[in-house]
Amino acid sequence: MARKVRHSALESPTARSKLQIRRRPYNGPSLGRGVALLYRRNKTNGTWVLKSSDGHGAYWTKAFALADDFEDSDGKRVLSFHQAQDAARKLARGEDGGTEAAPLSVDAALKAYRSDLEARQANAYNALWPRLHLTSVLLSKPVALLGADELTKWRNGLLSKMAPSTVNRLCRCVCAALELAAQLDKTERIAENRSAWQIGLSALPDAGKARNVILTDRKVREFVAEAYGLDASLGLLSDVLAITGARPSQVIRLLVADLHDHPTKPKLSMPRSGKGGSKNRAARRVERFSVPITPALAVKLREATKGRADDAPLLLQSDGTRWPDNPGQTYHRQIDKVVKAIGAGPETTAYALRHSSIVRRLLQRAPVRLVAALHDTSVKMIEMHYSRYITEHADDHARIGLLQDELPDNVTPMRAA
Secondary structure (H helix, E strand, C coil), X not given: CCCCCCCCCCCCHHHHHCCCCCXXXXXXXXXXXXXXXXXXXXXXXXXXXXXXXXXXCCEEEEEEEEECXXXXXXXXXXXXXXXXXXXXXXXXCCCCCCCCCCCCEHHHHHHHHHHHHHHCCCCXXXXXXXXXXXXXXXXXXXXXXXXXXXXXXXXXXXXXXXXXXHXXXXXXXXHHHHHHHHHHCCCCHHHHCHHHHHHHCCCCCCCCCCCCCCCCHHHHHHHHHHHHHHCHHHHXXXXXXXXXXXXXXXXXXXXXXXXXXXXXXXXEEEECCCCCCCCXXXXXXXXXXXXXXXXXXXXXXXXXXXXXXXXXXXXXXXXXXXXXXXXXXXXXXXXHHHHHXXXXXXXXXXXXXXXXXXXXXXXXXXXXXXXXXXXXXXXXXXXXXXXXXXXXXXXXXXXXXXXXXXXXXXXXXXCCC
């Protein structure tokens, strides 16, 4: 049983009634290293506030119960001074005599989410990425004590560093980790606080506007040539991305056996992405679908894979190791050099090769359903994200059938020969 701490100014309702009403909490007793109980004096029942260290020199605070100033304690919503001490310890450290585990922090929720992603063969980066942007205070805070206002403030602060659509993707990663924590929490305390992230991390409006970078065929060729000039392995990776229009996360999972080296109609058995909302993403990721490639690319791939086993990676880095699950972390600086060398805008990434491939096929009047299938996406997504670019890049096609001005009476149209 934890030792009860005395504090004359806060111990009784009578003592607390002598304090002035104010928004800033009054300092209370220390309950252990980095943990203190505070009290906020209100017009009605006061509020017990937990103050806890994040372990990195900063503190977070959270109001967790009412004080028994004008009504008797019920042990849950309204607590006495000594009951508040016990509740504060449980929330901050799980100190209840060893009968209850410490509350799950955001940091622990992300760790559990990473383990879950790895078990499902999903992209573990979704659990690592938020750590690059979450503050130490938020990481150390129990999920059950998160507030919608502090999450909203954090989300809005990201807008100075990234586009709204990127902020939304990052927030979805955090929400997924917190939702998993709520589902696994036996005490249901986290589930009761679900509205904190549902409100605080709600999607920013008008952030889904497509900003896909479309490169001309000449620029795509320049992109691939510059990549080869920097590094042969990066060049081959870029070549495959440009020809297939696949996602980087897909092409790095290609195996030597996925190359079907037909003399005139070579193709790759491309691994499917885990995208698409499928509940069984692990099963989807082992599926393959055929994507045609050029004979010239097939020759390069055949030369690069000489002597390798069928189950070896088709594409390797220059040091002979396989590309990581998030290859962009490895090649992004080199791609920046490529983009600068070809005179493309700073928003251009390796994904521009995929966007350009999709638009190129659409402009060549390939059926939308076929384009979607070859790029492992849906007709809905094609229409949602590429319709604007199709009209911008197909002006000549769009002008066919325009209503022409009426000819003057004294002009006779020329007859076709």
